[in-house]
Amino acid sequence: MKQLHLILTFILLSFYSCAQQSESSVKAEDPTTVNYTTELVVPDISIPWGIAFLPDGSMLITEKAGELIHFKNGKKTLIEGVPEIYVRGQGGFMGIKLHPNYETNGWIYFAYASAEGEGEGGNTAIMRAKLNNNKLTDKEVLYKASPNSKRGQHFGARIEFDNEGYLYFSIGERGEGSANAQDLTRDCGKIYRLHDDGRIPKDNPFLNVPNAKTAIYTYGNRNPQGLIKNPYTGDIWSHEHGPKGGDEINIIKKGANYGWQIVSYGINYNGTSFTDITEKEGIEPPIFYWVPSIAPSGMAFVTSNKYPGWKGNLLVGSLKFAYLERLVLENEKVVKREKLIEKTGRVRDVVQGPDGYIYVAVEGKGIVKIVPKN
Amino acid sequence: MKSLLISIVVISSFAFTSHSQSAELKSSITRGEEIYTDFCVSCHLPNGKGVERVYPPLANSDYLKKNREASIKAIKYGLEGSITVNGKKYNSSMAPMGLSDDEVADVMNYITNSWGNKNDKMITEAEVSKIKK
Numbered sequence: 001m002k003q004l005h006l007i008l009t010f011i012l013l014s015f016y017s018c019a020q021q022s023e024s025s026v027k028a029e030d031p032t033t034v035n036y037t038t039e040l041v042v043p044d045i046s047i048p049w050g051i052a053f054l055p056d057g058s059m060l061i062t063e064k065a066g067e068l069i070h071f072k073n074g075k076k077t078l079i080e081g082v083p084e085i086y087v088r089g090q091g092g093f094m095g096i097k098l099h100p101n102y103e104t105n106g107w108i109y110f111a112y113a114s115a116e117g118e119g120e121g122g123n124t125a126i127m128r129a130k131l132n133n134n135k136l137t138d139k140e141v142l143y144k145a146s147p148n149s150k151r152g153q154h155f156g157a158r159i160e161f162d163n164e165g166y167l168y169f170s171i172g173e174r175g176e177g178s179a180n181a182q183d184l185t186r187d188c189g190k191i192y193r194l195h196d197d198g199r200i201p202k203d204n205p206f207l208n209v210p211n212a213k214t215a216i217y218t219y220g221n222r223n224p225q226g227l228i229k230n231p232y233t234g235d236i237w238s239h240e241h242g243p244k245g246g247d248e249i250n251i252i253k254k255g256a257n258y259g260w261q262i263v264s265y266g267i268n269y270n271g272t273s274f275t276d277i278t279e280k281e282g283i284e285p286p287i288f289y290w291v292p293s294i295a296p297s298g299m300a301f302v303t304s305n306k307y308p309g310w311k312g313n314l315l316v317g318s319l320k321f322a323y324l325e326r327l328v329l330e331n332e333k334v335v336k337r338e339k340l341i342e343k344t345g346r347v348r349d350v351v352q353g354p355d356g357y358i359y360v361a362v363e364g365k366g367i368v369k370i371v372p373k374n
Numbered sequence: 375m376k377s378l379l380i381s382i383v384v385i386s387s388f389a390f391t392s393h394s395q396s397a398e399l400k401s402s403i404t405r406g407e408e409i410y411t412d413f414c415v416s417c418h419l420p421n422g423k424g425v426e427r428v429y430p431p432l433a434n435s436d437y438l439k440k441n442r443e444a445s446i447k448a449i450k451y452g453l454e455g456s457i458t459v460n461g462k463k464y465n466s467s468m469a470p471m472g473l474s475d476d477e478v479a480d481v482m483n484y485i486t487n488s489w490g491n492k493n494d495k496m497i498t499e500a501e502v503s504k505i506k507k
Binding site: 046047064065086087088089091092151152153175269270271295320321322343345346363364 | 465
């Protein structure tokens, strides 16, 4: 009996034994020299999820549990009138972005988990509002993914604008894999594109697909928590969490399928595999993949001259390894990776401020500024 | 004779209670495993071992074993600040997961009875509801 048990265990083990994964082509290096220090500019925030700078240099920070913090002249003020947030699992108060013409129109865009609408639980919503006397006014919900779900995973939710003023946002697949990500008639597992007021652009890619959600711009996305315009090309870049291994950087192309969960460089958390293929015709390959996963969150291009040798580099936060990653690009390929501010804490977001300095949102800490050494 | 009867009744009711308790515990653990897979696994991993220095282990965790109330509180309201688990310091933060009290009880019963952990004293919804911030 015992022997049978052993044999069965062995057979099961061999079924489940770790699928082979090929590691990232470029490995993260420790820095050879460190030319910067860090300064904690906004202390005491549990989960600073997103940062946006106002024209006066002050900062708006979303805190996952549902607060909007305005940091000005060394003081934190809580903004009133924030949307009602569904706080569960990975969902809460998330992305924030100013309209490119904020100075003339005053619009601020938010992504958050909301319990409104069909079904029990919640799902990602996009709202725009204006800030008047420490209060959000003129609130308009531009999009709400449905149906709601009680699952804890994959809400997205980053927001970006391109050079033509289109609004892009990401919503993760809510733990449903291909069932959401590969189905154009269902929300979630997508990157969306709208006009800044929520209207569907007439040239969105899936207007002619019966019953499709017409705000969809790309699909087959797992959980993108980085979405940013490449200031050099004008393209929208995203990164997304893979499962165990297989985080990706993608350049967002109209109507493209990014493959989740048909192709992946990742495997299940328990080591079993769900696909044997990493590429397929009709599926847009990533420009870079991370194996092992770093759990990427937040993304910024360095365009300032504040940091010698960093201009044109991409910065990506790592939740899992608690550092900021600097990726050197050549012809839109990653050629070098370096670990910055190691052991800082889980990095949620990174932005280049209007002053050209890099600001990093760190869980359990707050907002950290990277200060170059002279 | 009478005393024998009483003891039979007492013993069998004990047996019944403990049996129903263990059946209850079992189904709570099963529900807890689903919660774990949904909310916890990406950081604490399927084997409960976590990631050294970032996510503390739950498997054979002295913290979990000795701090029942603090563990429930951490799942219910989130955890911030430094804790020491199996001799190693962890100074990350865990967000409140938004779980209801019965879900917190279920996932506690799962993690305290998995990967070599053992806990006979079942955690109930009532116990979780009494724990305040």
